[in-house]
Amino acid sequence: xxxxxxxxGDDHALAEVFDALAHSVYGSxxxxxxxxxxxxxxxxxxxxxxWRHPGRYDPAAGTLRTYLAVLARHRAVDVVRSELRRVAxxxxxxxLTPAPLAVxxxxxxxxxxxxxxxxxxxxxLPASQRQVVELAYFEGLTCREVARAVGIPEGTAKSRxxxxxxxxxxxxxxxxxxxx
Amino acid sequence: xxxxxxxxxxxLPAGLRERVLAASLRARDAGRPEPDAxxxxxxxxxxxxxxxxxxxxxxxxxxxxxxxxxxGLDVQGLVGHLIGVEEDVHRALAxxxxxxxxxxxxxxxxxxxxxxxRRPAQTRTDWRRAVDRxxxxxxxxxxxxxxxxxxxxxxxxxxxxxxxFELWTHENDIRQAxxxxxxxxxxxxxxxxxxxxxxxxxxxxxxxxxxxxxxxVLTGPGGGTWDVTMGGPSPAxxxxxSPAAPxxxSPAAxxGPSPAxAAVAIVTxxxxxxxxxxxxxxxxxxxxxxxxxxxxxxxxxxAATTLALD
Numbered sequence: 001x002x003x004x005x006x007x008x009g010d011d012h013a014l015a016e017v018f019d020a021l022a023h024s025v026y027g028s029x030x031x032x033x034x035x036x037x038x039x040x041x042x043x044x045x046x047x048x049x050x051w052r053h054p055g056r057y058d059p060a061a062g063t064l065r066t067y068l069a070v071l072a073r074h075r076a077v078d079v080v081r082s083e084l085r086r087v088a089x090x091x092x093x094x095x096l097t098p099a100p101l102a103v104x105x106x107x108x109x110x111x112x113x114x115x116x117x118x119x120x121x122x123x124x125l126p127a128s129q130r131q132v133v134e135l136a137y138f139e140g141l142t143c144r145e146v147a148r149a150v151g152i153p154e155g156t157a158k159s160r161x162x163x164x165x166x167x168x169x170x171x172x173x174x175x176x177x178x179x180x
Numbered sequence: 181x182x183x184x185x186x187x188x189x190x191x192l193p194a195g196l197r198e199r200v201l202a203a204s205l206r207a208r209d210a211g212r213p214e215p216d217a218x219x220x221x222x223x224x225x226x227x228x229x230x231x232x233x234x235x236x237x238x239x240x241x242x243x244x245x246x247x248x249x250x251x252g253l254d255v256q257g258l259v260g261h262l263i264g265v266e267e268d269v270h271r272a273l274a275x276x277x278x279x280x281x282x283x284x285x286x287x288x289x290x291x292x293x294x295x296x297x298r299r300p301a302q303t304r305t306d307w308r309r310a311v312d313r314x315x316x317x318x319x320x321x322x323x324x325x326x327x328x329x330x331x332x333x334x335x336x337x338x339x340x341x342x343x344x345f346e347l348w349t350h351e352n353d354i355r356q357a358x359x360x361x362x363x364x365x366x367x368x369x370x371x372x373x374x375x376x377x378x379x380x381x382x383x384x385x386x387x388x389x390x391x392x393x394x395x396x397v398l399t400g401p402g403g404g405t406w407d408v409t410m411g412g413p414s415p416a417x418x419x420x421x422s423p424a425a426p427x428x429x430s431p432a433a434x435x436g437p438s439p440a441x442a443a444v445a446i447v448t449x450x451x452x453x454x455x456x457x458x459x460x461x462x463x464x465x466x467x468x469x470x471x472x473x474x475x476x477x478x479x480x481x482x483a484a485t486t487l488a489l490d
Contacts, residue, residue, distance in 0.1 A: 001447065001469055004399040004400070004447070005397055005399065005405075005447060006214075007213060007214055007399065007403075008213050008397045008398060008399050008400075008403045008404055008405050008447075009208070009209070009210055009211045009212045009213050009214065009404055009405040010210075010395070010397045010405045010447075011201070011204075011205060011210040011211075011405075012395065012445065013397075014201065014204055015197075015201060018197060018200060018201065019197075022192055022196070022197065022200070023189040023190070023191075023192060024189060026189070026190060026192055026196075027188075027189040027190055030190055036193060040193055040196055040199075043196060043200060044196075044199060044200045044203050047200045047201075047203075047204055048200070048203050048204050048207045051204040051205075051207060051208055052204075052207050052208050052214065053214065054214055055214065055215065
């Protein structure tokens with residue numbers, strides 16, 4: 001009956017479900033995330049999803065409590081994944097950007113480590129891609145200048161650069177994940 | 181829904197309930213069914229109901245046409261009644277005041293009885309022509325202007341939904357009389373019908389001894405949720421008039437209950453409620469879930485049957 005009422009747009013039914021099951025949903029999210037603010041966001045996402053698409057809950061497949069707990073866990077894991085990706089992007093961006101000033105011995109060590117990682121990643125690229133990356137990122141040439149220097153059309157230079165950057169990102173992500 | 185291990189669950193942060201419910205209602209309006217049926221015009225709803233009715237007439241044999249069905253009329257007489265209704269609607273659309281308060285059955289009785297001397301095919305053809313004439317008159321017209329016929333005063337669009345309701349009801353009268361399975365309107369037509377019936381509900385509540393705030397939840401395709409107050413002070417529109425909003429134009433749930441009224445929530449199937457509003461089912465026939473005073477809910481459902489024109 002609750003599922004039919006939700007489908008019929010009865011917001012009192014949604015409030016009833018919240019009062020009965022929000023603790024359980026919040027607990028599921030909190031166990032994965034360990035952060036009350038992020039867990040509250042997950043609770044909101046789960047109940048908005050239930051309200052927007054009540055037909056996705058199939059009473060024959062299990063209880064509403066189980067359905068919402070599974071939704072909460074999936075959503076919480078998504079949040080963790082997304083956060084990992086964000087941190088990895090930040091880290092990669094930091095490593096690819098030359099530090100303006102090395103202010104401490106620790107920074108210098110990190111910069112040296114980063115340079116080594118990037119250099120070794122670039123070395124593993126195919127020669128044609130390695131050439132455009134070195135010209136663009138280490139010698140500071142624009143795409144047009146890279147194309148002229150290598151003797152290829154500008155579009156080809158751009159596509160080689162895109163391919164090379166995608167491979168570099170993948171390699172650096174893998175290294176970051178391994179180190180964490 | 182609260183097993184013992186829930187005692188170990190964390191306390192919900194303050195304000196989370198309000199925040200979640202508000203976000204949900206921003207994502208989908210209260211009252212609106214999900215999935216919602218595609219919105220169709222009242223003209224289209226009437227046209228579909230007429231097509232379904234005509235199909236039944238085409239399948240009837242001579243014996244079927246002679247089957248007693250309603251108020252002492254056989255099927256042919258009932259179709260004659262509907263020819264009379266179409267003719268009165270034509271006059272109303274032309275602004276003829278004589279049909280404004282004409283009694284629905286009495287004003288069409290002569291046409292109904294005249295059919296006995298005719299062949300069924302003639303009756304069927306005349307009814308189809310009368311319906312087509314109605315469609316020709318309303319298709320180019322604005323649905324908002326009010327029209328007065330058989331004691332009803334409502335926008336043309338609302339009148340067409342009432343007529344779709346009537347055709348579906350009589351189609352099922354015939355089906356039952358000849359032993360065929362009942363039919364259900366398509367979800368888009370049904371959505372217009374349930375919306376109209378729910379919005380007219382306050383006009384059926386005059387007999388209630390005290391005001392009752394009703395949350396009506398109609399489940400299944402064509403359903404929705406409505407908050408209406410029945411009984412007590414007269415609704416804004418005069419008796420017999422439709423509510424301000426034409427059917428199908430706005431989400432269902434209205435803002436809030438009236439402070440002095442008792443409250444009941446009634447959950448039932450959309451098609452069953454339409455049969456009730458057509459006075460073709462009794463409250464006992466429905467599978468109803470009630471929250472609040474059962475006696476008040478029963479009075480509300482009994483009042484809903486008075487919406488029928490017959």
